[in-house]
Amino acid sequence: MPEKVKKEQSIEKNASTEEKIKEAARRVFTRKGYAATRTRDIAEESGYNVALINYYFRSKEKLFDIIMLEHIQLFVNSVLEHLNDRTTSLPQKLEILIGHYIDMLIKNPDLPVFILNEINADPAKLIAKVGFDKIKPENIYMAEQWRMMVAAGKVPPINPIHFLMNAVSMTIFPFIASPLIRNRMGLTLDEFNALMEERKKLIPAWIKSIMHNPQPL
Amino acid sequence: MPEKVKKEQSIEKNASTEEKIKEAARRVFTRKGYAATRTRDIAEESGYNVALINYYFRSKEKLFDIIMLEHIQLFVNSVLEHLNDRTTSLPQKLEILIGHYIDMLIKNPDLPVFILNEINADPAKLIAKVGFDKIKPENIYMAEQWRMMVAAGKVPPINPIHFLMNAVSMTIFPFIASPLIRNRMGLTLDEFNALMEERKKLIPAWIKSIMHNPQPL
DNA sequence: GTCTATAGACTGATAGAC
DNA sequence: GTCTATCAGTCTATAGAC
Numbered sequence: 001m002p003e004k005v006k007k008e009q010s011i012e013k014n015a016s017t018e019e020k021i022k023e024a025a026r027r028v029f030t031r032k033g034y035a036a037t038r039t040r041d042i043a044e045e046s047g048y049n050v051a052l053i054n055y056y057f058r059s060k061e062k063l064f065d066i067i068m069l070e071h072i073q074l075f076v077n078s079v080l081e082h083l084n085d086r087t088t089s090l091p092q093k094l095e096i097l098i099g100h101y102i103d104m105l106i107k108n109p110d111l112p113v114f115i116l117n118e119i120n121a122d123p124a125k126l127i128a129k130v131g132f133d134k135i136k137p138e139n140i141y142m143a144e145q146w147r148m149m150v151a152a153g154k155v156p157p158i159n160p161i162h163f164l165m166n167a168v169s170m171t172i173f174p175f176i177a178s179p180l181i182r183n184r185m186g187l188t189l190d191e192f193n194a195l196m197e198e199r200k201k202l203i204p205a206w207i208k209s210i211m212h213n214p215q216p217l
Numbered sequence: 218m219p220e221k222v223k224k225e226q227s228i229e230k231n232a233s234t235e236e237k238i239k240e241a242a243r244r245v246f247t248r249k250g251y252a253a254t255r256t257r258d259i260a261e262e263s264g265y266n267v268a269l270i271n272y273y274f275r276s277k278e279k280l281f282d283i284i285m286l287e288h289i290q291l292f293v294n295s296v297l298e299h300l301n302d303r304t305t306s307l308p309q310k311l312e313i314l315i316g317h318y319i320d321m322l323i324k325n326p327d328l329p330v331f332i333l334n335e336i337n338a339d340p341a342k343l344i345a346k347v348g349f350d351k352i353k354p355e356n357i358y359m360a361e362q363w364r365m366m367v368a369a370g371k372v373p374p375i376n377p378i379h380f381l382m383n384a385v386s387m388t389i390f391p392f393i394a395s396p397l398i399r400n401r402m403g404l405t406l407d408e409f410n411a412l413m414e415e416r417k418k419l420i421p422a423w424i425k426s427i428m429h430n431p432q433p434l
Numbered sequence: 435g436t437c438t439a440t441a442g443a444c445t446g447a448t449a450g451a452c
Numbered sequence: 453g454t455c456t457a458t459c460a461g462t463c464t465a466t467a468g469a470c
Contacts, residue, residue: 017453032338036252039446052454054447113337116393120330121249123396135401161402161412162419169390174382176333176393179340184352185378195378202379210423234435256464269436271465 018056021046025053026067030110033117034064068126072115074104076131083135083142090145095204098171102200105175106193112176155211163207170203235273238263242270243284247327250334251281285343289332291321293348300352300359307362312421315388319417322392323410329393372428380424387420 024046028037039060043049057063119126137143149155182192241263245254256277260266274280299314336343354360366372
């Protein structure tokens with residue numbers, strides 16, 4: 001139980017309230033975005049009131065920064081270790097990463113819109129603040145593996161950025177467009193999630209198809 | 218020149234001011250989102266002042282609705298005719314649609330974030346209001362062509378929604394993640410756009426690969 | 435049509451009682 | 453720690469002069 005005693009005279013009994021407010025804030029922020037969220041919304045959602053929010057977090061912005069940081073680190077951290085794992089092959093990495101991401105997105109479907117949204121509002125601020133700057137193409141073992149496959153002639157000599165974009169796009173975008181897709185295709189949330197489960201195996205297989213049977217351009 | 222005379226005693230001289238405010242609003246709304254945009258921002262950006270905005274558009278929300286409607290119709294309308302074109306094959310449709318979309322996205326890179334964002338804020342409202350409800354899978358000739366290819370055994374019997382998602386994902390997502398991609402990969406806007414130009418040919422080719430050489434699952 | 439000035443409502447944050 | 457009450461600032465929208 002780390003970081004329990006934060007406040008001066010707190011004899012640790014607070015952790016619960018503080019956490020409840022944070023979770024309420026997480027829900028409201030991801031649903032409505034920073035600007036459209038009022039501190040009163042968070043208070044209502046948490047069951048407490050505005051004064052408590054400022055008591056624990058000083059300001060709406062500071063609370064948001066904390067949520068944002070945790071969210072994005074959830075997104076980034078677990079990925080880095082997989083990208084640099086020297087015991088897995090490149091196709092294995094794909095399958096592990098994509099499976100891991102889809103699991104996480106099924107649990108937190110609002111996350112991508114939230115992150116992309118706030119990144120778009122102020123790119124430099126968030127990228128630096130949040131750990132995306134740890135992902136440098138040069139330092140990542142997966143990129144090295146890719147270069148080796150190109151050198152061995154096992155993969156077409158197309159800019160590897162394209163394959164990266166494809167994997168990420170096919171994994172994340174359906175969740176971003178989920179409200180639209182579900183509405184147009186008449187899918188329930190469960191049906192949609194079942195399709196996403198299918199994609200855990202399908203996307204890596206598709207990427208293999210692309211890599212091994214490039215169509216003439 | 219349709220819809221020129223709107224106001225009562227206007228002897229048409231306004232069209233210019235009204236249009237300038239609308240364009241200023243378009244820029245600010247797409248950059249900051251609805252909630253974070255203040256009428257003062259639009260006034261400043263347009264070179265006029267707040268009173269004029271309400272003189273022409275009655276309220277911030279009404280102005281936003283107009284912009285939104287035009288944006289999304291830009292997104293939807295031109296696509297419908299291609300989807301229902303009976304003179305083009307399915308692969309041809311893919312190439313035309315993807316090329317068309319990438320052109321449009323290079324010109325309006327902020328559009329997808331803006332639309333997805335506001336759709337997410339209130340899905341039902343926008344979908345109905347804006348013409349997405351015209352896209353019904355049953356009525357679209359492209360879907361019929363797909364079914365014929367499945368029946369002829371030319372395409373694997375995977376839920377066609379997956380292929381639709383893939384095409385849309387690979388086309389649109391890179392623009393959504395553009396700030397992140399450019400920052401991480403160290404790409405200028407021109408370099409990024411050049412990659413997107415490449416994808417006009419690549420994405421249809423990749424989809425063909427997937428369709429004709431499905432990997433064992 | 436375009437401006438300045440201001441009304442009226444809402445928002446984030448704090449003071450102070452318990 | 454938690455609440456109610458309230459302040460100061462900001463926002464949208466309008467009134468009224470030109």
